Structure formats: C-alpha cells, structure tokens
Amino acid sequence: MLVGSVSELFQGDLDFGRHVVERLRLEDLGAHVIVEELHYGAVAVMQRLQDLRPAALVLVGAAKRGRAPGTLERRRIHPPLVSTAEVQLAVGDAVTGYVAIDLVVEIAAAFDAFPALTVSIEIEPVFASSREQLSTEASDLLEPAMALIRREAARVPVLALAGEIGTLLAEDRLGPAPAVDIVRALLSELSSLAEDGQWGATFALADRLRQAIVAGQTGDYMGGEDWALWWVLLEELDRLRAAEAIDVAR
C-alpha cells in the first residue's frame, strides 16, 4: 500500500497532504505500507506507481470540489473514463508543472498504473493561497485525517484477502452450502467497505460464518487454500474488530 501526499508546498491548505505525510512518516503503519511525497509531476508519479504496483493507493491532499470548507472526506476513486483528448490535457497540465490529485488519477488510469483500491483522504481547503501555515480548520483535521489513513492501512490486508477469496469463489467450485452463501455476503460487505469505509454487517456475517463452519455447513469441496484463506480472513476481521472497538450488537 502506498500513502502519498499530493500537495502544493506553502500554499495554505493546499499543502495539507505534506503536513499529514510528514507526521505519518514517524509512525509504523505496517510493513506493507510505504509513505511518500507524491507532489511532483503526475507523469513521474504514474511511473512511480508502475514501479511499485501497490495493491492500494491512498492519496492525501486538498482539493476544491464545492464542499463546505473544512470538510474532511474519504473518497473511493475508480479509474475515470476519460477520452484521449482529456488525458492529453491532463498530461499537458502535469508536464507544465501542476500538481493535483485529479491529475494523478487521470494519468495513472490512462497508463495502466491505477491501483485496484484507490482512495483519497482530502479536505476542502479553507485558505488556498500562498502561506506557510494551514488554516485553523485544516490544522484541526490533521489528526482525523491521519486516523483515517491508519484505518485504511489496517484494512488493506483484509481487502486483499477478500479479493483472493473472491477469485476462488468465482469459479463456483465449492457448490451450494450455507457457509459459501455467507462468505459471498461477507465479500459483498467488504466490497462496500472499500467503497464507503463502512463495515455494515461485516462482523455479524463473520460470526455467522464461524457458526456455519462449526456446524459443518461448508459443502463438500473445500480445499486447503479455501480453508486457509477463510480462517485468515476471520482472524483478520477479529483483529480489526478489536482494533476499531466495534460492538456488533450496536
């Protein structure tokens, strides 16, 4: 997973990403996480993404999108459908020195460097002009933004597992069984988690899956890899439930 700041240095709140990343670099987000500055030309950033091929990308910064100033938002970003002419406009911007989250997204998508799971943690700037300091509102959002990124970092392994299990399930190899249906529902919830950051019924389904396994409702075709991935998924979910202190009953 790559966490990258897309910032405009000393341009008030547009420099938000750098402030976040400079703090996060002092933390251990896990061996699977790289934290970098990505505030340079999006063509070079795209090449960096091609080099690293991260499973997940978190872009941190600020962008003016018409939200209430001071809004902190997690956005799931899917590869945009842009025409060749539009990509070339983005390339023109990047080549002439501009730095923006959207440039990274459009150019990475156009050149097949777009990570499967890409989100941005971004604020709506309150003060977007030449100044060393962030606005008070943006400063207050530093810790919440870092918390969101820590959460993303913690969740990425479970989402990667979900991807692997989904691939195995896609062949319909395991036949009909209650546990298989629960796993499918669980994967659907995890897909929603990637989208909106909400757990939904994930943990309730995890508990039901565990009960179904105990009851032997797994079907006749489970292989070693299936068992391994299912158990690891359950363990990862237990770990996250504890880490995020989620009360299923609530």
Place this chain on the structure above:
Amino acid sequence: MCFKTLPVEFGEDGVARLRGGIPNPYDVTITKPDVGRTEDERTARIERLVARNGHIKDLNMDPVTRVAGALAVHVTADLDQGAYLDAHAQATLFRGYEVILMGRDPRDAIYVSSRACGVCGGVHAHAAAYAIEQAMGLRVPPLGTVVRNMQEAAEMGYDNPLHLYLLAGPDYSESVVRAANPELWPKAEAWPCPHAHIHGFKTMADLMTALNPLTGRLYREGLDFTRLAREMFVHLAGKYPHPQTVVPGGVSSTLTIKSLNEYHSRLGQIFDYAQRMLAVWDDIPAFFYEADERYLMVGARPANQIDPGYWDDPYAYDSTYANCNGWGEKRWSTPGVVIGGKLVTTRLTDINIGWEEFVEHSYYDESHTSRFATDPLGNPISPYHPWNKRTLPRPGARDWKDKYTWACAPRWDRQVVEAGAYSRVLMTALAQKIPDNDFIFSTGHSLRMMVPKGEVDEREVEWHVPTQWNAFERNRGRAYHYLFSQLVGLNSLLEAYSLFKQGERKVAAMEPHELEKAIPKDEQVAVGWWGAGRGWLTHHLVMDKGKITNYQICTPSTINASPRDPWGQPGPYEEAVMNTPIIEDISDPSRFTSIDMLRTIRSFDPCMPCTTHAHSGDGEVVREVNTCSCGGDD
C-alpha cells in the same frame, strides 16, 4: 562593449562603470531602448483596423493548461488577413516562495524552491545551492561538481523528451494536423521523410501518426525515455524530482562504482534514441517549410537570447563571484547573450549587471531600491537588479494598459531576450569555448556532436544556427540540446570514473553538520547561475546575520511569459504570437483552433508554476475538469 542601451562602459582594468554626465542613468524615462513600434502606435493601428472592418476579434486562449487562469493569452486577431495584431500573456497563478524564504536559513532555499514546481525540482535545488555556496565561499570538490553535472544532464534527459513528445509533439500529430490543417495531410502522406533510414517512418504521415497522444509510438517511446532519465537521476540523488542530496558545496550522495555503472548502463541506451529524436525534429520543420513557407514565421522572433551557462568544469569552478568569468566560460554550455544574432558577451558579470526586472505591467508594487550600487567587483548594477528588487505583491484588476500578469518583465540591457534549452546550444555553438573533449565541438556557427555507437553506428551530427528563430527551430534546438546534455553526462561520467580510479571520493566541501558553523553572519550577496529544462535559471540571494534578507528567483518562463516593459516592448510570448500568421483555414470561425498560436507558445516549453512563484494575498487555483480550455469572445 556589450551594452548598447545601458550607459555602461569598461575601464582598462575590465571593470564596468557608468558613463559620466547622465543624471539618474537607470531612470526608465532617461535610458530607453530602441523600440520598433510603440504601444500607442500598436493600439492606434488596431483601432483604425477595427473601424474599417468587422474581422477583428478579441480572443482569450488558455494555450497551455486547463488550470483556470494559469496562462491566458489574450489576442486581437484579424481573421480576414490571418494575423494576430496584438497579444498579451497573462500569468495568474500565485505561489509566493520568495516571500516565504525571507528570514529563513539560506539552506532552506534548496528544499523550498525545489518544490516550487512539479517538474523542475532538481534544477531549483541546484540553483539555490550554487547561490548559497557562493555566499559561503565553499569550494566544491571536483567529484562533487562532476556528480552535479551528471544529475543535471539526467534531468535534461527527463525534461526534453517530456516536452518534445508529450506537450509539443501532439501539435504535429496526425490527430491534430488532420483536424486543424487538413490541407497538409495529403502532402504528408506523399512526403518521403529524408531521415526515414534513421527514425524508421517512411512518410511524414507515418511520423505524424507516431506522435499521436497516448497511442503513438514516438509518444510512448518519449515516455519510456523519461523514465530512464529519472532512474539515472535517482541512482545519484536518491529521489526525483525533489532530491535531498543537493547541499551547498557539493552533494551528500554516497557515490559508488555501482551507482556510476547504473548511470552508465542507462546512458548507453540513450544515444540511439537521440539519433532518432534528431531525425524526427529535423524532418518536421523540413516538411512544414516546404508545405507552406509561412510556417517560417510561426513563433518568429529576432535572435535575441540569453543563458547563464550550465554544467561546470570541475577543476575551474570555485563558486566565487570574483572568478565567475573564468569558471563561467569553462562551463560545458557557455554563458552568453545573443542580440540580433551576434554573441555580445560570454562573461557572467556582464550578464549579471545588465539584468533588470520591471513590474510596470505586473501585479507588484514598484520595488526597486538602491541598496547595492555595484556588484562585489565594483561593476554598477541597476536599482531594478534582483539584488535591489523586492517582491511586493499587489493583486489587482486586469488592465491590458496597466497591470495584467503575475510575471514580471526581465530584460537584459533593456532589450527583450528569450531563454530556452536551445539557447545553450546557440551560445556554445557561437562561443567556441567548449572544453576539449571527444564528443562536442563548437565551430562558431554550428555545434558538431559525435553520437557514440550503440546498436547503430556512431554518427556525427551538426546543429546549425537557424536563419530564422521560430517555433520549429525551438523544438529542433531542444532535440539537439537533448543530445548535447547527454554527451555532457557522458563526459562527466568518464571524469567520475577517472577520479574514482585516483581514489577520489569527496563529493562535498564539508559535512552537512559542519555547514551550520560555516554560514556567514555578515551581509552577503550571491547568485546561483544555473539552468532548467526550459533554459535560464537564476537565484539571487542577499543574506545577513545568517538569514535570507532577499531572494529572487528568475526562471525561463518568467522571461518568456513576461509582459510589456516600461517602454512597451512585448515579452517573448507576446512578440512571437504577434509575428505568427494564422495559417489554418478560418473560413468557418467556429472551427478556429488557434493551432498556430498553440505551436508558438508551446515551443517555448512553458512552465507556469515556475513563472508565477510570486506572492499574492488571496490567490487560488481552481482546476476545472472536463471543460474546454479556450473560448472566444467578441
């Protein structure tokens, strides 16, 4: 005697002085350049034409980017006669790095200025280091200078293909030519490329198709070679484009034979590509000039150019201002000023003392001072010189007759000069001062280069000074600059191997922790003369008590995007657009693409964040996605 406008003359000791008997010699109403057509005359002519016919239109174009207001060119066009009557380049992006640097430790300039731009980071870091080490009197070890040269050759290896194939190239692609110049397409299909045996494209149509954005072979190949150059830079400097290893007095990299070999292995792949690049950018102008000789005037300007030189002689460079003419003239790329096609000086002191920056038409308060009457050698400098000028931002309404841009108007000897990577090729070709080497030779009218053998045989190529500078020659010159820069990289690599063999390992004048104590506490002025992918780059520094008291960055795009000066002389973009004929078919104005103007502006390789690094109180960048970048208004 290089100055014809400023009242500066030289004594027998070589020191410049102001001619006597002129009160207020730098007053803009007293010392004036020869101006062809005044602003009033230009305006009157347009008014006469407007009164006579209805073909005159005012058009606003965003010729470079879709970032709102980054660079707008406002033109008055005569669509009947196919001419641009007037042009104003407007930069409205605000950065403020000069102001932010005030009061800081000078070493911060390396970090801060590097991030002024998304593509020019390394060059700003180096320029800042040059300025600081001059103020500190540090002597860079030869290996440190060699590594810097290699890094900066790699940076050019990144920048030049990026421009030629990702920004300028699409203007000559099949998709654009068919849409904007359909009359050219049948000619392109029938035109056999003279250099087909080198680049592999039988006809110009084939070549144009390879320039298509995203899918074209040349476009994709250009992208690949930017990656290669970036890797070369990273092997020496750790990261790109904001290196952490550039320090006053050298570099802080740990250099090993492995890092040299990694650089070498990539550099070796470049020379075949460079041959193909030259062939492409030789054939494009040949085709266009043959198809319609009016293309000679697209982006045309007089041969007035400037460059402070680039890549130092590791044994001559001592960082001092006192010896700058000596080490400057030993640079791989010779410093120089060309006026009217003639090389008038190669001395860095002349370049420096003739330099002024005006703000009559820029969003700044008048800011000249008389803090320094001379440079450290006693040569007179203007109140408008960067050591005397302050950055006093004053946002305001756009008024073409008054203030209309965030770019200031840099001038040398009060004349309009342009800057580009190609200016390095020009100065070096004319000056005949290039150090002895096996690959690059200056003839006084051309630059001959020996391309080393790769998968194809070695070949000698020659760049000739063009008879008419225009958009095509800027691109051609940039292609030759690519080879030039990589040959400097090769020469420097060979020197690095030689120094390594001798046991040399020192790459910095002092360890980073020793710098703290070495920062001077008295007042110092200094300048980092360096270069960017787009040409000229200078950082002028004034420091006192160990802190920055004035910092002025001048970039190539500041020079080229400059507005009118106090005498009404248009800046290079403006002048080049006004000289550009509208060649595209404009019988249906609704289909007007302004391709001729776009080719003009893009040929300068504009870099707008660098241009507008000055401060505003409340500026803001808004990126409008998926909107048309240009539009006309009557």
